[in-house]
Amino acid sequence: MPHSRKKFLKQISTGLILASLPSIASAKEKENKTTIDPTDFTGTGAPDDEKFWKRIAKKYYDTPTDYINLENGYYGMQPKPVLQAFQKNIEKANKQGARFARKEYPAIAANVKKQLAQFLKVADEEIIITRNATEALNIAIQGYPFKVGDEVLLNQLDYFSMIETFQLLQKRGQLTVKAFDMPLLPATEEEIVEVYKQQLTPKTKVILLTHVSNINGLIVPVAKIAAMARQRGIDIICDAAHALGHIPFSLPDLGAAYVGLNLHKWIGNP
Ligand SMILES: Cc1ncc(COP(=O)(O)O)c(C=O)c1O
Numbered sequence: 001m002p003h004s005r006k007k008f009l010k011q012i013s014t015g016l017i018l019a020s021l022p023s024i025a026s027a028k029e030k031e032n033k034t035t036i037d038p039t040d041f042t043g044t045g046a047p048d049d050e051k052f053w054k055r056i057a058k059k060y061y062d063t064p065t066d067y068i069n070l071e072n073g074y075y076g077m078q079p080k081p082v083l084q085a086f087q088k089n090i091e092k093a094n095k096q097g098a099r100f101a102r103k104e105y106p107a108i109a110a111n112v113k114k115q116l117a118q119f120l121k122v123a124d125e126e127i128i129i130t131r132n133a134t135e136a137l138n139i140a141i142q143g144y145p146f147k148v149g150d151e152v153l154l155n156q157l158d159y160f161s162m163i164e165t166f167q168l169l170q171k172r173g174q175l176t177v178k179a180f181d182m183p184l185l186p187a188t189e190e191e192i193v194e195v196y197k198q199q200l201t202p203k204t205k206v207i208l209l210t211h212v213s214n215i216n217g218l219i220v221p222v223a224k225i226a227a228m229a230r231q232r233g234i235d236i237i238c239d240a241a242h243a244l245g246h247i248p249f250s251l252p253d254l255g256a257a258y259v260g261l262n263l264h265k266w267i268g269n270p
Pocket of ligand 1: 073074131132133134135158159210212213214239241242261262
């Protein structure tokens with residue numbers, strides 16, 4: 001089942017993530033509040049439906065008027081209801097301090113995790129919430145039980161932070177990095193799978209896959225590469241920082257051992 005921003009906004013409206021956190025709004029705040037109307041998201045919203053997206057942009061986003069931001073890949077804009085809930089909850093946590101952190105926060109965090117797991121179609125125990133994809137992938141990479149001599153396969157289109165983490169482990173003598181040049185314009189998914197296949201050795205233990213490249217937008221067929229790797233006992237660590245909310249995919253279908261994601265690029269959350 002594909003994930004989309006449209007679907008996610010809809011879920012937010014029924015109480016997901018930050019919008020679901022409890023808050024006490026003053027009358028004035030209520031006046032200025034933008035709430036998500038689920039009917040805004042029914043029946044329309046194809047990617048090229050300009051009329052639909054213009055209406056959504058006007059109602060839910062506070063965009064700059066003096067320039068057009070074409071780079072949502074760094075971090076995306078939070079829709080107004082999400083931003084308002086975020087601000088309110090920051091204020092609440094700041095005001096109530098330890099009392100909030102000890103009494104209320106554990107149940108809120110557990111609920112957020114539960115809803116996030118449902119959205120990602122995985123079990124609660126399968127996810128940990130980190131501050132961003134870099135932290136998530138660093139935990140996966142640095143926590144992976146590499147043995148001396150294990151090889152990791154990566155290429156020039158992978159994200160520099162992940163490459164550097166593997167290089168760090170190589171410097172510490174924990175593994176060997178095998179870097180190759182990915183063709184910039186592969187014609188088919190099969191060609192990409194074949195490129196990875198050609199690079200494998202009996203020592204390959206992990207393949208780093210960047211689902212959507214931040215460099216040229218290449219989308220690698222993670223599930224197909226994972227299936228090929230699995231037959232050889234090789235694990236996939238998948239950097240899906242640019243995939244969630246950007247392209248349709250299902251987390252379980254990727255077949256990766258570990259996937260690092262974020263909610264602050266294409267999902268529009270903090
Ligand atoms: C491909 C890729 N991976 C990982 C990241 C890091 O994501 P985060 O900001 O969530 O740490 C980025 C950020 O731009 C990215 O482009």
